[in-house]
Amino acid sequence: MSESVSVRVNGKAVTVRAGATVAVAVLASGAACRTSVSGQPRSPLCGMGTCFECRVAINGEPQRRSCQVLCESNMEIEAYG
Amino acid sequence: MNKPAEVVIVGAGIVGAACASELAAEGLRVLVIDEGFPSRGSTGAAMGHIVVMDDSEAQFAITRYSQILWDDLRDQLPCAVEFDPCGTLWVAADENEMGEVRRKFDYYRERGVNAEILDSQQVREAEPQLRASLAGGLRVPGDSVVYPPCATGFLLQRARHLGARVLHGQPVAAIGKGVARLADGTVFAAGFIINAAGQSAPRLSAGINVKPRKGHLVITDRYPNFLHHQVVELGYLTSAHSLTADSVAFNVQPRKTGQILIGSSRQYGADNAAVDDSILARMLQRAFAYMPDLRLLSAIRVWTGFRPATPDKLPLIGPSPEDPSVLVAAGHEGLGITTSLATAKLICSQILGQRPAIPIQPYLPSRQMAAEAHV
Amino acid sequence: MDSVKHLRFDVAVVGAGPAGIAAALAAADSGKSIGLIDDNPAAGGQIWRGAQTEPRPSAKSVWFDRLNKSAIQIVRGARVFHAANGELAAECDDSAVQITYGRLIVATGARELFLPFPGWTLPNVMGAGGLQALLKSGLDIAGKRVVIAGTGPLLLAVAAYARKCGAKVVGICEQTTWPRMVRFGMKMLLAPGKAPEALRFAYDLRGIPHWTDCWPVAAFGNRRVEIVRISRQGQTSEIECDYLACGFHLIPNVELPRMCGCRLQQGFVEVDECQQTSVAGTYCAGEPTGIGGLELALVEGEIAGYAATNWEDRAKHLFAKRARHQKVVGILKDAFPLRSELKNLARPDTLVCRCEDVPHERLCEHSSWRAAKLHARCGMGPCQGRVCAPAAEFLFGWEIDSVRPPVFPVRCSSLAAIPSHTAAPRN
Numbered sequence: 089m090s091e092s093v094s095v096r097v098n099g100k101a102v103t104v105r106a107g108a109t110v111a112v113a114v115l116a117s118g119a120a121c122r123t124s125v126s127g128q129p130r131s132p133l134c135g136m137g138t139c140f141e142c143r144v145a146i147n148g149e150p151q152r153r154s155c156q157v158l159c160e161s162n163m164e165i166e167a168y169g
Numbered sequence: 170m171n172k173p174a175e176v177v178i179v180g181a182g183i184v185g186a187a188c189a190s191e192l193a194a195e196g197l198r199v200l201v202i203d204e205g206f207p208s209r210g211s212t213g214a215a216m217g218h219i220v221v222m223d224d225s226e227a228q229f230a231i232t233r234y235s236q237i238l239w240d241d242l243r244d245q246l247p248c249a250v251e252f253d254p255c256g257t258l259w260v261a262a263d264e265n266e267m268g269e270v271r272r273k274f275d276y277y278r279e280r281g282v283n284a285e286i287l288d289s290q291q292v293r294e295a296e297p298q299l300r301a302s303l304a305g306g307l308r309v310p311g312d313s314v315v316y317p318p319c320a321t322g323f324l325l326q327r328a329r330h331l332g333a334r335v336l337h338g339q340p341v342a343a344i345g346k347g348v349a350r351l352a353d354g355t356v357f358a359a360g361f362i363i364n365a366a367g368q369s370a371p372r373l374s375a376g377i378n379v380k381p382r383k384g385h386l387v388i389t390d391r392y393p394n395f396l397h398h399q400v401v402e403l404g405y406l407t408s409a410h411s412l413t414a415d416s417v418a419f420n421v422q423p424r425k426t427g428q429i430l431i432g433s434s435r436q437y438g439a440d441n442a443a444v445d446d447s448i449l450a451r452m453l454q455r456a457f458a459y460m461p462d463l464r465l466l467s468a469i470r471v472w473t474g475f476r477p478a479t480p481d482k483l484p485l486i487g488p489s490p491e492d493p494s495v496l497v498a499a500g501h502e503g504l505g506i507t508t509s510l511a512t513a514k515l516i517c518s519q520i521l522g523q524r525p526a527i528p529i530q531p532y533l534p535s536r537q538m539a540a541e542a543h544v
Numbered sequence: 545m546d547s548v549k550h551l552r553f554d555v556a557v558v559g560a561g562p563a564g565i566a567a568a569l570a571a572a573d574s575g576k577s578i579g580l581i582d583d584n585p586a587a588g589g590q591i592w593r594g595a596q597t598e599p600r601p602s603a604k605s606v607w608f609d610r611l612n613k614s615a616i617q618i619v620r621g622a623r624v625f626h627a628a629n630g631e632l633a634a635e636c637d638d639s640a641v642q643i644t645y646g647r648l649i650v651a652t653g654a655r656e657l658f659l660p661f662p663g664w665t666l667p668n669v670m671g672a673g674g675l676q677a678l679l680k681s682g683l684d685i686a687g688k689r690v691v692i693a694g695t696g697p698l699l700l701a702v703a704a705y706a707r708k709c710g711a712k713v714v715g716i717c718e719q720t721t722w723p724r725m726v727r728f729g730m731k732m733l734l735a736p737g738k739a740p741e742a743l744r745f746a747y748d749l750r751g752i753p754h755w756t757d758c759w760p761v762a763a764f765g766n767r768r769v770e771i772v773r774i775s776r777q778g779q780t781s782e783i784e785c786d787y788l789a790c791g792f793h794l795i796p797n798v799e800l801p802r803m804c805g806c807r808l809q810q811g812f813v814e815v816d817e818c819q820q821t822s823v824a825g826t827y828c829a830g831e832p833t834g835i836g837g838l839e840l841a842l843v844e845g846e847i848a849g850y851a852a853t854n855w856e857d858r859a860k861h862l863f864a865k866r867a868r869h870q871k872v873v874g875i876l877k878d879a880f881p882l883r884s885e886l887k888n889l890a891r892p893d894t895l896v897c898r899c900e901d902v903p904h905e906r907l908c909e910h911s912s913w914r915a916a917k918l919h920a921r922c923g924m925g926p927c928q929g930r931v932c933a934p935a936a937e938f939l940f941g942w943e944i945d946s947v948r949p950p951v952f953p954v955r956c957s958s959l960a961a962i963p964s965h966t967a968a969p970r971n
Contacts, residue, residue: 107681109585109681111678112681112682112683112684116684120768124665125901126901129666130665130667131667131670131768132670132678133670133671133898133931134655134670134671134673134674135670135675135677136590136655136677137583137584138797140899140927141898143926155677156583156621
C-alpha cells in the first residue's frame with residue numbers, strides 16, 4: 089500500500105500522506121479554500137465538517153467540505169481562495 | 170411628549186410598512202404597532218416576487234400599478250433589499266399551455282406590459298437549466314425580485330425619518346371606534362386605524378374572511394449563473410385557483426446572492442408551521458421535472474409561511490364593514506410583496522379623501538359581506 | 545444521483561465517537577441488528593479521530609478491535625438530516641439513505657465554541673480541536689509556530705499533540721483565572737485513574753509557557769495569520785506565529801435530538817437514568833447530555849446500549865461508575881466559565897457570521913436571534929448557524945430558536961427522498 093497520495097490543487101501537483109484529507113492537501117499547496125462573500129480568503133476552522141469554511145470543488149463538484157473527503161490519486165481540486 | 174398619532178397601523182409587515190411610509194410622506198403622524206418584530210409574519214417567509222398577474226382585471230390593475238411603483242422606487246433601495254429586475258419566465262409544458270402563453274401575451278400587450286413569446290428553443294436559451302422538451306414560454310422582463318424583510322425595513326426606516334413611530338413586541342388586543350388597545354391595556358386614539366395585521370386581521374376586524382394558506386420554500390447554497398429569471402410553470406395558475414386541494418407548482422427564483430429559492434406549495438386548513446415532508450417532496454419532485462439539475466444543489470434551509478387568502482383572491486383594502494374608522498389592508502395571498510406599495514397608495518387616498526389611481530371597488534372589504542349575503 | 549438506499553436496524557446509533565461506539569457494542573451483545581452511522585470517513589468522532597490507523601495496542605484500540613470484530617454495520621460518510629417516526633433520513637456522497645429503526649441512540653458529540661475577535665477569519669486561525677483534527681488528517685506542522693488559545697482542557701491536549709507532531713508551541717493562552725486552573729488541576733489529580741494522565745500531560749507540556757487570565761485580542765496577517773495580539777493580566781503583547789488554534793470549550797450538538805422532539809434543559813438533552821430522552825425509544829449519550837469528557841461518554845454509551853436492548857440489569861450495574869465520572873461535568877463548569885471581557889473583543893466591523901459575512905454592528909441593531917437572522921442574514925448560510933449562533937448567544941444573550949429539517953445541508957434530491965408515509969409531521 090502506497091504511503092503517499094498525489095492530487096492536483098488548482099492545477100498544481102501536491103503530495104500528502106495516504107489517508108490525508110483534501111483540506112490538508114489544499115493547505116499544503118499554500119492556497120486558501122474559498123473566498124467569502126465579502127472577498128476574504130478562508131481556510132478550515134472547525135476541522136470536523138460543521139463550519140463549511142473548507143468548501144472546494146472536487147473533480148468538478150462544487151461546495152464539497154474538504155475536511156470530510158479523503159484524498160484519492162489524481163483528484164482535481166479547485167480552491168477558490 | 171409626542172403629539173398623538175393621526176393614524177395607527179397594526180402590523181409591521183410589508184403592507185403595514187408601506188402604509189406607514191406613504192402616510193408619513195403625506196405629513197401624517199403615524200404610529201406602527203407590531204406584536205413581534207417587523208416581517209415576523211408572512212412577509213418574513215415570502216419569496217419576494219414582484220409580478221404582474223392577469224387572473225382578473227382587478228388583479229391586473231393592482232399588480233401593474235404596484236409594479237410601476239416598485240420600479241419608481243428602485244434607485245432608492247439599498248443593497249440589502251436586493252432589488253433584481255430579473256423578469257419572469259412563464260413556462261409551458263405542452264401545446265395547451267402554449268395557448269395560455271399566447272392569451273397572456275395578448276392580454277399584457279393590450280395593457281402596455283412588455284412581454285415576449287419564446288418557442289421551445291428560445292426558452293432553453295433563456296434558461297439553460299430547463300429540461301429539453303418544454304413547449305415554450307412567455308418572458309415578462311418588467312417583473313422583479315426583492316428581499317422582503319429588508320424591503321420592509323427600508324420602508325419603515327423611511328417612515329421613521331418622516332416622523333413615524335414604530336412599537337415592537339406589543340400585541341394589539343382590539344381596534345375600533347378610533348382606538349387601538351394593546352394587550353397590556355395601553356390605549357392609542359387615532360382618527361384612522363389600519364388593520365395590516367396579516368394572519369391576525371380577522372381577529373381584529375369582524376366580517377372579514379381571510380384564511381391562512383400554507384406554503385413551503387427551500388433555499389440552496391450559492392450557485393451563481395444557475396438561474397436568470399423567476400421561472401414559473403403555467404400550471405401555477407391552476408394551483409392558485411384551487412380553494413380546497415393541497416397543490417404544488419414549479420416556481421424558482423434566483424437571489425442576488427446566487428442562492429436559488431425553490432417553491433411552491435399551497436395547503437388550506439394546515440394550522441401548524443411544521444414542515445410537511447410529503448408536500449415538500451412533491452414540491453421538489455415537481456421542480457426537478459422542469460429543472461433536473463436542481464437535484465444536485467445543496468439545500469440549506471426549508472421553511473413554511475402562511476399566505477393570508479381571501480375567497481376571491483383579491484386583497485381587502487378599505488373600510489372595515491363594521492367600523493369606517495378602521496381601514497383594512499389585508500388578505501393579499503401570494504401577492505403581498507408585489508401589491509404592498511399600491512395598497513399603501515389606495516389606503517392613503519382613502520384617508521385623504523383623494524381619487525385613487527385605480528378603481529377601489531373590487532378590493533373593498535364590504536364586498537365579502539355582500540357575497541355572504543347572497544349565499 | 546436519485547438512488548435511495550434502505551437500511552433497517554433494531555438499534556440505530558448516530559455518531560461513531562466514543563459514546564456511539566460504546567453504545568453500539570453494548571447493544572450488539574443482545575444479538576440484535578445494530579447500525580452505527582457517522583458523517584466522517586472513519587469511526588472515532590473527534591477525540592478518537594484516526595485511531596484506527598494508530599499503532600496498537602492502546603486503551604482505545606481495544607474498542608476498535610471489538611468494533612471491527614462485531615456484527616455492527618458501520619455506515620460511514622452519512623449525514624443524518626431528518627428524523628421522524630422511526631425513520632432517519634441521511635445522505636451519502638452518492639445516494640440518500642433511509643434508515644428504519646426500532647430504537648435510536650443519539651451520540652452526536654460536541655463542537656467547539658468560537659468567539660469572534662478582529663482577524664479571527666484569517667486562514668490558519670482555526671479551532672483548537674480544529675487544529676487537532678487537521679493534524680490527525682495529515683497536516684504537516686513540523687517546525688511551525690503555534691499559539692493555542694481559548695479555554696478548557698482541550699487546549700492542553702492539543703498543545704501536547706501539536707508538539708508531538710513537531711510544532712513549536714509558543715504558548716497556551718487560557719482565559720480562566722489562575723486559582724480556577726489550579727483547582728482544576730488538583731481535582732483531576734484526585735479523580736479516580738486520572739493522576740497518571742494528569743502527570744503525563746504535565747510532562748508532555750514541560751517548557752511550554754501556560755498563561756492564565758489570557759486571551760487573544762486580535763490576529764493580524766496578510767492572507768494568513770502572522771501575529772497574534774494577546775491580553776495577559778491587563779497587558780497586551782504580540783506573538784509571531786504560523787497557526788493560531790483557538791476554541792472556547794465545547795457546545796453540544798443537539799440539533800438532531802431537538803428535531804426528534806427531545807426535551808432540553810439548559811441547552812443539553814434531558815435523559816433519565818437509563819439515558820432515555822423525553823421521546824420514548826430515543827436515547828442520548830455523551831456530550832449532548834452534558835460536557836463530561838471521554839470516560840463519561842463511554843459509560844453513558846454503554847448504559848444507553850443496554851437500555852435500548854432491554855437489558856436494564858447490565859445498565860444498572862454501570863450507574864455507580866457513571867456517577868463517579870459525572871463529577872467531571874461539574875468540575876469543567878466550575879473551572880472554565882467564560883469571562884465577560886470576551887464579549888468585548890469584537891469590534892463593530894468584526895464578522896460574527898462567517899457564511900454570510902455579517903459584522904457585529906449589524907447584529908447590534910436587533911434584539912432577538914430571529915430578527916437578526918431575517919434582517920441581517922446571520923445564520924442563514926450553510927453552517928446553519930452552528931458557528932455564529934452560539935457566539936451570538938454568548939455576546940447578546942439571545943435564545944436560539946428551534947430546528948427545522950434539514951438538520952444538515954443536503955442535496956435537494958435527498959430532501960425529496962424523505963420518507964413521506966409517516967403520520968403527522970413533528971413540530
